[in-house]
Amino acid sequence: MNQVSRWCRTIADKLHVIVVALSIFLVVTSPWILIGSRLRAKASIWDSLHVYLGLVAAIFGLLFLLKNLLNGHWRQFFPWLTLDFGQLVQEIKQIPQGRLPSSGGKGIFSIVEGIGLVLMALVSITGIAWFVYQGSSDALMWRKYHIMFAQGFVGFLVIHIIFAAFHIIDMVRNS
Template identity: 45%
Template sequence: MVKQLWQCIEVRLHQLVILMSLLLICTSPWIFIGRQLSPRAGFWDVFHVYGGLFTGVLALLFTFHICSAGQWRQFFPWLTLDVKPLLNDLRGLTRGKLPHSGSNGLISVIEGLGVIVLLLVALSGAIWYVADPSNALMWRSYHILFAQVFIGFIVIHFILAIVHIRDLF
């Protein structure tokens, strides 16, 4: 039963992470949280906090998913000092050759860095939520910074998805 539930979630993790991330990003201009969530918080404030918590859990599950069965080597090859495919992709870019996905080259490294940034967004948001009010604004600023970096990653990820579609033909 648990294995079947995990398999059902596992095939949808990427889509769920993207959907929740986009919802949180698109609604973030309506967020009015300073040091802490007010008892009179509006719908979007409450949605952002608990939707963010849910997205953080999804991010952890997604990280587990991509790191299981040795797959972490594809997304984080620099941890084993396997940088040759990355350097080959970078050299290819200087010659006008687009990198291919599915190896432990540039595209996979960028995706791995995106997962790290997503975890930093989730972690900084969680710490902001539980932080002492005297430190909360500092964690809020970290959360916003990591979220902005993650938005940049989403744009790059979208471009890489288009490049990946090219690989199919």
């Protein structure tokens, strides 16, 4: 295996961590962003970092989505597309009995992860569109969509962290 292939494999294996790290940085620093229809010529370091690291995050985010879809995981994250509601219904019925949903499979956690993948893709696409259309009359429309989907993605990140904690609790309980 040549050096480039090894490097690409390493990146592919770490896409989840890369996307999470970049997303957290972009979310945490977003209150300091002052961008309207275009990045100003004398933009602050936060504005510039948000735009350019955001473009990098968008590329990695879309690659992460593609990796999950191509590896057949779309059935795990989007079981409703094949009308497979069995595990979801079972887990919902078990919640009142104090049983946590299981990680993996086609249940609650996986469906929420699928929603997160869609939100991440929408944040990425609208951010790229905002960048491409900056300075035009459409830029503010793409900015509005980007902010709306980013807020949804932040909500997903909070839920994802809670579910990760449930997963750790479940692992500890079952070990």
